[in-house]
Amino acid sequence: MATASKVALYVALLCMPLLMACETDSYDKGEGRYSLLQADFAELTINGEKQGVSFLTDEGEQYQIATPLSASWIETADTVYRAYLYYKKENSGKASVSALGSLPTMIPHDAKEYKRQPQDPVGVESIWLTRNGKYINMGLLLRNGRLDDGKEGIHSLGLICDTLMQNGDQTTTAYYRLLHEQGEAPEYYTNRRYVCILLPEKNRPDSVCLTIKTYDGNVVKKIKL
Numbered sequence: 001m002a003t004a005s006k007v008a009l010y011v012a013l014l015c016m017p018l019l020m021a022c023e024t025d026s027y028d029k030g031e032g033r034y035s036l037l038q039a040d041f042a043e044l045t046i047n048g049e050k051q052g053v054s055f056l057t058d059e060g061e062q063y064q065i066a067t068p069l070s071a072s073w074i075e076t077a078d079t080v081y082r083a084y085l086y087y088k089k090e091n092s093g094k095a096s097v098s099a100l101g102s103l104p105t106m107i108p109h110d111a112k113e114y115k116r117q118p119q120d121p122v123g124v125e126s127i128w129l130t131r132n133g134k135y136i137n138m139g140l141l142l143r144n145g146r147l148d149d150g151k152e153g154i155h156s157l158g159l160i161c162d163t164l165m166q167n168g169d170q171t172t173t174a175y176y177r178l179l180h181e182q183g184e185a186p187e188y189y190t191n192r193r194y195v196c197i198l199l200p201e202k203n204r205p206d207s208v209c210l211t212i213k214t215y216d217g218n219v220v221k222k223i224k225l
Helices: none
Strands: 038-046 052-057 062-069 080-089 094-102 123-129 135-144 156-166 172-181 189-198 207-214 217-224
Touching: 052 080, 052 094, 080 189, 123 207, 123 217
Parallel strands: 062 094, 172 207
Antiparallel strands: 038 052, 038 080, 052 062, 080 094, 123 135, 135 189, 156 172, 207 217
């Protein structure tokens, strides 16, 4: 998957798509521009012309896109990207998409692959396993602000697998740890950002224990796969 393969050490969250900026109070109250549309995380299928032509939602619903879509972050043809879409259902399994954006997706790496392991605190709004068990989705709250050049600060994220442990009942648990670097980003206000973890197909654990450092201490979330 293109989004996962691009995640080496960090994901630059300032490169969030338009859809992330749409996560505002007006949307939450049903008053925003996209409030009458369906909003879902999905796997977006890309054709040979680098256009999105169909998507499979986390709820398992498949749609053909009525009008193929292009975006600056779609750099690879004939692949699948993790994406966030606003759309309206149409007849015959089609959907008209009003907006879409890249959804940053991480894969776990061995700790020895990281020369640095920053763990600046973040806020955690939500963590959940997708219905198909392929991803763990996270809603993070990042403190940010404008720099002298008027641009928002850049946050960096990474994911470590510290160990894979066998339990007494013969199941296995993978222990993941989120890395976060605040960098030079000020902490004037809070941005909600969604990030995904692509779970391994090979040597898949039975559960994941995810540790995230927050402003109130470590949050530990155990997820049965």
